[in-house]
Amino acid sequence: MSGISGKAAIAGIGATEFSKNSGRSEWQLACESVLAALEDAQIGVEEVDGMALFTMENNPEIAVARALGIPELKFFSRIPHGGGGACAPVQQAALAVSAGIADVVVVYRAFNERSGHRFGAGPPPFAYAYNTDQEYRNWINPYGLLTPAAQEAFLARTYMHRYGATSADFGAVSVLSRKNAANNPKAWFYERPITIEDHQNSRMIADPLRLLDCCQESDGGVALVIVSAERARDLPHPPAIISAAAQGIGPQQISMSSYYRDDIDKMPEVELTANQMWAQSGLTQNDMDAAILYDAFTPMVLLQLEEYGFCGRGEAKDFIADGNLEVDGRLPINTHGGQLGEGYIHGVNGIAEGVRLIRGTSVNQPTKTLNNVLVTGGSPVPHSAIILSADR
Amino acid sequence: MSDPTPRTAVPNLIITEDNKFFFDAAREGRLEIQRCADCGELRHPPGPACPKCRSFNWDTIEASRKATLHSYTVVHHPPDPSLTYPLAVGLVDLPEGTRLVADIEGIEPDELELGMELEVGFGEHAHGEILPRLFRPGGAA
Numbered sequence: 001m002s003g004i005s006g007k008a009a010i011a012g013i014g015a016t017e018f019s020k021n022s023g024r025s026e027w028q029l030a031c032e033s034v035l036a037a038l039e040d041a042q043i044g045v046e047e048v049d050g051m052a053l054f055t056m057e058n059n060p061e062i063a064v065a066r067a068l069g070i071p072e073l074k075f076f077s078r079i080p081h082g083g084g085g086a087c088a089p090v091q092q093a094a095l096a097v098s099a100g101i102a103d104v105v106v107v108y109r110a111f112n113e114r115s116g117h118r119f120g121a122g123p124p125p126f127a128y129a130y131n132t133d134q135e136y137r138n139w140i141n142p143y144g145l146l147t148p149a150a151q152e153a154f155l156a157r158t159y160m161h162r163y164g165a166t167s168a169d170f171g172a173v174s175v176l177s178r179k180n181a182a183n184n185p186k187a188w189f190y191e192r193p194i195t196i197e198d199h200q201n202s203r204m205i206a207d208p209l210r211l212l213d214c215c216q217e218s219d220g221g222v223a224l225v226i227v228s229a230e231r232a233r234d235l236p237h238p239p240a241i242i243s244a245a246a247q248g249i250g251p252q253q254i255s256m257s258s259y260y261r262d263d264i265d266k267m268p269e270v271e272l273t274a275n276q277m278w279a280q281s282g283l284t285q286n287d288m289d290a291a292i293l294y295d296a297f298t299p300m301v302l303l304q305l306e307e308y309g310f311c312g313r314g315e316a317k318d319f320i321a322d323g324n325l326e327v328d329g330r331l332p333i334n335t336h337g338g339q340l341g342e343g344y345i346h347g348v349n350g351i352a353e354g355v356r357l358i359r360g361t362s363v364n365q366p367t368k369t370l371n372n373v374l375v376t377g378g379s380p381v382p383h384s385a386i387i388l389s390a391d392r
Numbered sequence: 393m394s395d396p397t398p399r400t401a402v403p404n405l406i407i408t409e410d411n412k413f414f415f416d417a418a419r420e421g422r423l424e425i426q427r428c429a430d431c432g433e434l435r436h437p438p439g440p441a442c443p444k445c446r447s448f449n450w451d452t453i454e455a456s457r458k459a460t461l462h463s464y465t466v467v468h469h470p471p472d473p474s475l476t477y478p479l480a481v482g483l484v485d486l487p488e489g490t491r492l493v494a495d496i497e498g499i500e501p502d503e504l505e506l507g508m509e510l511e512v513g514f515g516e517h518a519h520g521e522i523l524p525r526l527f528r529p530g531g532a533a
């Protein structure tokens with residue numbers, strides 16, 4: 001163990017409902033989720049002194065602090081790359097807390113992503129800014145690669161071609177997520193499981209990606225409270241200790257379109273993040289008892305299983321078919337139903353589920369003891385991940 | 393509130409000193425690739441420096457417009473008014489050694505095969521921009 005490993009913990013989680021039309025402002029969703037997380041942690045609102053957010057977060061820290069009467073913020077930082085960076089605000093929080101820069105850091109993500117601007121509809125509003133950040137769109141958007149689904153399709157096809165994976169192999173991830181969501185009263189798809197036939201009959205979005213390979217679009221908010229491990233031990237819930245927290249950008253990486261590398265179906269930024277997970281924590285993939293793998297699109301779950309070393313290259317389809325990802329399998333994943341089944345809160349709802357797995361309170365809690373849970377951010381964009389551990 | 397007139401979601405090109413050559417050449421029916429003037433390495437998409445030797449000196453070469461299909465997708469949803477659907481989009485290997493993304497015209501989606509030979513031509517895209525488009529060999533206008 002080194003660096004920040006073991007020094008901070010997630011002590012509180014909170015969320016709004018996940019819906020298709022929240023009926024309230026994104027600002028209110030952010031405030032509600034922050035209050036819920038602080039209530040869960042049993043920490044006073046006035047004690048919050050740091051916030052770490054996505055750059056894509058529309059509700060800035062300054063607005064939430066004002067709305068909630070948080071008197072002072074000493075630490076505030078932002079992480080780019082949307083869901084790819086989902087776990088990185090937790091890293092920021094852990095860094096701040098372990099360095100003594102702040103004591104109570106809140107992470108939140110709140111949006112009306114379904115009733116407001118939908119990422120699946122086309123480029124987001126910031127895509128129209130005239131700057132280097134958006135220049136990469138020159139090389140994809142005019143040709144019709146306008147959505148994340150279309151932008152990921154090249155990788156998915158190359159992967160299928162190289163390893164013999166099929167659309168049904170991707171569909172297995174969707175079926176599993178919806179099975180888990182069917183048990184989760186908070187999930188949008190509660191009590192609505194699907195079959196592989198449903199997946200195969202769902203309409204093509206960007207071949208080979210079908211509708212049921214794509215996650216939902218959701219309204220909602222999720223917040224997390226990060227404090228020192230020492231403080232967390234005195235709070236009501238068992239702490240979810242942050243054993244590792246890392247980010248990664250790989251060689252010749254381009255947002256959603258790293259098409260110019262030798263192997264476009266490899267994600268070196270994920271491998272880079274994985275290596276940091278093991279180096280920081282002193283653990284290996286064999287020590288991971290469960291995982292929340294970012295599932296905006298099903299193929300990325302297969303690719304992540306391989307990049308994190310849970311199975312060999314091209315073997316993810318067999319690893320899944322063998323039942324390893326089921327709730328009582330070797331590596332239960334996305335027990336909340338994932339973003340395919342529970343809701344799309346840009347991966348932050350998955351971090352909350354990682355905390356529940358460590359606490360033993362998931363609706364799909366595996367029967368085995370869980371010591372370590374890997375939670376990952378999205379791909380193929382700059383990536384992030386954390387390991388949450390039980391305090392044993 | 394929805395806009396009553398269909399409008400493309402394609403952002404305007406972001407043209408900079410680093411990439412202007414590409415779009416200027418495309419308007420004249422040429423496919424150009426940026427080349428490091430010091431070590432000779434080709435690069436695409438363009439950028440200000442050579443990732444291999446870090447030189448800021450560069451020129452361009454004209455590509456043969458031969459291409460081999462490296463990967464592809466057929467986009468169905470959501471449609472953009474600037475394009476026709478189902479829309480095949482390809483990632484091609486150029487014999488010069490770089491890759492290129494462009495939409496594919498005149499080939500049925502079920503005829504697409506990884507490794508097939510294509511040709512880079514040009515066509516009008518959103519906002520009236522003339523940009524690369526992929527065709528069967530000999531099929532480019």
Ligand SMILES: [Zn+2]
Nearest residue numbers: 428431442445
């Ligand atoms: Zn050079």
